[in-house]
Amino acid sequence: MIIDCHGHYTTAPAAHNDWRDGQKAAFKSGAKPPPYPAISDDEIRETIEQNQLKLIKERGADHTIFSPRASTMAHHVGDQAVSEAWSIACNDLIHRVTQLYPEVFTGVCMLPQNPKADLTASIRELRRCVEQLGFIGCNLNPDPGGGHFTHPPLTDESWFPIYEVLCELDVPAMIHVSGSCNPALHATGAFYIAADTVAFMQCLTSDLFRDFPTLKFVIPHGGGAVPYHWGRFRGLAQELKKPLLKDHLLNNVFFDTCVYHQPGIDLLTRVIPVDNILFASEMIGAVRGIDPETGHYFDDTKRYVEAAQIEPEARYKIYEGNARRVYPRLDAALKAKGR
């Protein structure tokens, strides 16, 4: 079984996005937001079947862990109420996708973060999504301000209340920023990759996982720059008198395979222990074209994993075993269906 742990609903129906525009405009003018539109099951089916489902079938994956579009979470827009209403709308839409295609999609939620708000609303929405909608994790934005890294590091105790709930519910957080409102930082080419690297280093300098030994973070986009600079990070941990990274971080931190060329996946699988790598493509996402050097989609990461020089057992872990371990609620749900 091939589980893709990183897919966003980047092709949501136009009416959903139009509502967001209306909500933002209403906030700006001080008016009441418009009512959320009626979106039919057929509209959802159309956006999924022509896009994600088509590519999942073509590429030969089985299951996708699916969350709202990351770049439009835009936690810096509006206030807590705006962020919460938008999160609920997005997560409910993901829930409908998972109900229409229960064999293919399981939900991960976005959180109603806001740079000026505490995590009360985020915890409320996390609980709703996991306990009522059957979601199995969340996306946690380490820089809800959107591109200036003004938020306290992930190791600051202001984050601890949500970590307690993540541990209680036994769901991981993918550490994923949203759009950039910084003209110096391109969202998917600079901000995403920088934020992944920054998040890892925040964990490295702290003892966060001593305080939260069961907390699990998935760092997307192949872990940013981390595997490429694994020697630097091992060396910095040593300078900082931290334990070896495998003991200090690798019981809690996992990387996905959203690295869009063969040499990158080869490095990832060579450097990072196989138990810490989860298959993912972030399809349909930042890089949608066909690589002229290979003739295949850049984000068809299964091809790279297939071609990597690893044992079948390692490939099984990357495709399925690790996802079942990192997302225990997914494992339970799959097992309940005899999968």
Added chain:
Amino acid sequence: MIIDCHGHYTTAPAAHNDWRDGQKAAFKSGAKPPPYPAISDDEIRETIEQNQLKLIKERGADHTIFSPRASTMAHHVGDQAVSEAWSIACNDLIHRVTQLYPEVFTGVCMLPQNPKADLTASIRELRRCVEQLGFIGCNLNPDPGGGHFTHPPLTDESWFPIYEVLCELDVPAMIHVSGSCNPALHATGAFYIAADTVAFMQCLTSDLFRDFPTLKFVIPHGGGAVPYHWGRFRGLAQELKKPLLKDHLLNNVFFDTCVYHQPGIDLLTRVIPVDNILFASEMIGAVRGIDPETGHYFDDTKRYVEAAQIEPEARYKIYEGNARRVYPRLDAALKAKGR
């Protein structure tokens, strides 16, 4: 001949650093800065011979392109006058090193940038260092604010005056941030690597090198995350309707080899054309320890280049040929000495 294009004077005499403390304190209290101390040649010799020179000899390099300590450039401290006085003091000290060891060190200057200042003073100092002190390049800080990426991207026309002078003098700029004043960003583990990646993406989204076809940037630390995500960057360039990266950026952008483990250097040399890779160690710098997995210093990057699966001609380019091409004033100076 082995040329290390990235070394900082991290071991400068204590009196020099003490003066900086005095200068900062004077700025804070509104007093006149203290006079710069007398530092003897012997004091300089001691700090160099026990450190950089010792390791250069042990490791078997020949020449180092040497600049002031990056983490203490701290352009966000004080104002334009503070930054200029500090830059002059640091660059003059580098000049003394190059005069004491002309066979081993050639100078690259820091610039008196300041987040609130234009580039007039930086251009003045660049000219002084190149035209009077024999320096062959500069370090350009893309985020002089120190860790919030609030400065306009490197492609903004506010940078153009210094690009004109860099082209006129035919010297490259290494794009190198300084210390972080952001508690979310560890300097050498997060900010440096993130800034390298961000700088590359700024270049990618622009047509900077169409306007400045002879401008040359060296992106340090192996290019941040760029080689590991080369597929992503190639794909993003394609989405943005830019030319192939080799045509769009690789006549102007170069990466150094400050990547502190074998798999990283293997990826770099596999992915990036050999004409765009310059040997460097950033020794003595961020990672000073010995790798328990190899028994050698993490930053002894020559070992990784020696072990990389590349042709002797490629190794010559990485060690020497590319540095002579990217730093024409170094090449001329070496040739004048019959090297």
